[in-house]
Amino acid sequence: MSRHQHFLMAEHLLCHAPTQVASQVVSALEKPCSRPVKAKESKRPAAPERDYFKTCVSATKQSRICSKKHKYFCTSCERPFVEKADWKRHEETYQERPEMFKCDLCPAIYFLEKDFTKHHKEKHRCTSCADTTTRSKKAHAISAKRRRMTRTGWGCGFCCHFSTDxxxxxxxxxxxxEKEGLTNMNWYHSKVIYSLLQRPAIYHQWERLLLTQPGLTNCAWNQHSTGRVEGYPERNPIPQLQDYLEYFTPEQDAAALVRLAYSKIVKSSSPPRTSAPPPVPPKDYLDTSLQGWTDEMDCWAPLTTSVIEDDILPTGMCGLDGWYGN
Structure with missing residues (x-):
């Protein structure tokens, strides 16, 4: 409807419509035309920066539960595994990570070649990574590969054993x-630390320190304050005791590391328990005891005299004659 037609209709209503309707039309015409107010666009909160160095310890994604019996488990996150190869691959991928692949087009970092190639192909439409030929795909991944600082030793949480391989x-x-059926319930962090102290370059210093502490018999360490730091060394550059021991190199100060290990030992808050001395026997203890034994033997007398001798002797007996020699 044009502006002219709109005014003609309004004039017609004013002339022929009742007074109440006419007043409503007039007020509607006199009311200024208001433009629709646009809704205020709410700013979306910025997505938190992804932590590419997060390990399996803080991973929220849960794996599908397998009905088969689990024989292996991750020594960091305790995730169970059926096959040894799957368990070993898991710890290599989420804990060891000897190499990483850094994207040259965004901050993304991956620890497996296939994950980097998939990211580059899907997110950046990389023709080299999308190439079906292995040579072209491999060349791009090699250019993105970076070596990481790796551990030089590992400690067993089941026993006192140190490994360099x-x-x-x-x-x-x-x-x-496999052979002992041990589970995550038998894995102890304190044994891991004690095993790491068996590294030859460190053990000599540890033994020297123990000679100055003759009362130290049991050692225990708190995993929260001495365990691995997640993201070390790239994301979190401040290591803890286990990191120091696992990444130790010969040029480092073994004596200082041993002193750190000793300072982190959990001290017992309560004094050591001592067995109470036996009570002092009464003065007539010997006479009373002898009388009690005599009365007891008298009670057994009727039973011992009523036992019938058995001609059949037991077999497999071992005589004591000459057992201790003459």
């Missing part, structure tokens, strides 16, 4: 699980 460490821990 990753494969040997996994085989040793696996034998405890």
């Amino acid at each position: 990753w494969t040997e460490r996994c085989d040793h821990v696996a034998r405890h699980m």
Whole structure:
């Protein structure tokens, strides 16, 4: 409807409509035209920065539960595994991570070649990563690969055993699980620390310190304050005792590290328990005891005299004659 037609209709209503309707039309015409107010656009909160160095310890994604019997478990997050290869691959991917692949187009970081290639192909439409030829795909991943600082030793949480080789460490821990049936309930952080102290370069200093502490018999360490720091060394550059021991190199100060380990030992808040001395026997203890034994033997007398001798002797007996020699 045009502006002219609108005024003609309004004039017609004023002339022929009742007074109440006419007043409503007039007020409607006199009311200024208001423009629709646009809703205020709410600013979306910025997405938190992704932590690419997060390990399996803080992972929220849960794996599908398998009905088969679990023989292995991650020594960090306690996730169970049926096969040894799956368990070892899990700890290598989420805990060891000897290498990483850094994207050159965004801050993304991956620890497996296939994950980096998938990201580059889907997020950045990389033609090299999308290439079906292995050579082209491999070349791009190699250019993105970076070596990380790796551990030089591992401690067993089942026993006192130190390993300098990753494969040997996994085989040793696996034998405890396979042959002894040990589970995560038998894995102790204090044994891990004590095993790491068996490194030859550190053990000599540890023994020297123990000579100055003759009363130290049991050692225990709190996992919260001495365990691995998640994201070390890239995201969190401040290590704890286990990190120091696992990443130790010969040029570092072993004596200072031993002193740190000693300072982190959990001290018992209560004094050591001592057995109370036996009570002092009464003066007539010997006479009373002898009388009691005599009365007891008298009670057994009727039974011993009523036992019928048995001609059949037991077999498999071992005579004591000459057992201790003459």
